[in-house]
Amino acid sequence: xxxxxxxxxxxxxxxxxxxxxxxxxxxxxxxxxxxxxxxxxxxxxxxxxxxxxxxxxxxxxxxxxxxxxxxxxxxxxxxxxxxxxxxxxxxxxxxxxxxxxxxxxxxxxxxx
Amino acid sequence: xxxxxxxxxxxxxxxxxxxxxxxxxxxxxxxxxxxxxxxxxxxxxxxxxxxxxxxxxxxxxxxxxxxxxxxxxxxxxxxxxxxxxxxxxxxxxxxxxxxxxxxxxxxxxxxxxx
Numbered sequence: 001x002x003x004x005x006x007x008x009x010x011x012x013x014x015x016x017x018x019x020x021x022x023x024x025x026x027x028x029x030x031x032x033x034x035x036x037x038x039x040x041x042x043x044x045x046x047x048x049x050x051x052x053x054x055x056x057x058x059x060x061x062x063x064x065x066x067x068x069x070x071x072x073x074x075x076x077x078x079x080x081x082x083x084x085x086x087x088x089x090x091x092x093x094x095x096x097x098x099x100x101x102x103x104x105x106x107x108x109x110x111x112x
Numbered sequence: 113x114x115x116x117x118x119x120x121x122x123x124x125x126x127x128x129x130x131x132x133x134x135x136x137x138x139x140x141x142x143x144x145x146x147x148x149x150x151x152x153x154x155x156x157x158x159x160x161x162x163x164x165x166x167x168x169x170x171x172x173x174x175x176x177x178x179x180x181x182x183x184x185x186x187x188x189x190x191x192x193x194x195x196x197x198x199x200x201x202x203x204x205x206x207x208x209x210x211x212x213x214x215x216x217x218x219x220x221x222x223x224x225x226x
Binding site for chain 1: 155210213215218220
C-alpha cells in the first residue's frame with residue numbers, strides 16, 4: 001500500500017465548478033506539499049502545510065494532522081487549471097533532514 | 113535567477129551506454145535531489161545531497177551514481193543504461209533538507225533506453 005494515496009485519480013469539471021482533491025497518508029509527517037504539473041511541463045510548488053489552512057488566489061489547501069488527511073480546493077475553476085496535482089509528505093530521514101514521498105497525482109481537466 | 117536547470121531535455125540511449133544528466137541551481141541551495149517519474153507511479157527519490165561533498169541514497173538508487181563537488185551542481189550518472197531506466201528525470205532543490213522548505217524543480221529530462 002502506498003504511503004500517500006490521492007483521490008480521485010482523474011477528475012473532469014466544467015469551468016466555474018468547485019474542485020476538491022484529497023490526499024491521505026499513513027505515516028507520521030512534519031509537513032505536506034501540494035505541487036502542480038502541467039502536461040509535458042515542469043513541477044511547481046503550490047503549498048506547504050504543517051497545520052490548518054492556506055489560501056493563494058483561488059486555491060485553498062487544508063490539512064488535518066490527526067486524521068492524516070489533506071485537501072486541495074480550487075474555486076471557480078478555469079481551463080488553465082488543467083494539470084496534474086501531486087501531494088507529497090515530508091518524512092523524517094535522519095539528522096535534521098526529511099525526504100518527500102509522493103502520491104501518484106490527480107489529473108484534472110477543466111472544460112470551457 | 114535561472115532557478116534549477118537540467119540538460120539535456122531529451123536523450124535516447126542504447127542498452128549498456130553510460131551518460132550523465134546535468135543539474136544546476138543558482139539559488140545557493142544546500143539540498144538537491146534526483147527523482148524519476150514513471151507512468152502510474154509517484155515521483156521516486158533516486159539520490160539526494162544535503163550539501164557539497166555529501167550524498168545519500170534514496171528509494172531507487174541502483175544503476176545510478178551521484179556526486180556533489182560544488183553547491184551548484186548535482187549530476188546524475190547512469191553507469192550502464194537499461195530499458196528499465198526509461199523515465200522522466202527531475203532534479204529538485206530546496207534551501208535545506210527541512211520539511212517545510214519550498215521545493216524547486218527543474219524542467220525534467222526525458223530518457224529513453226532502447
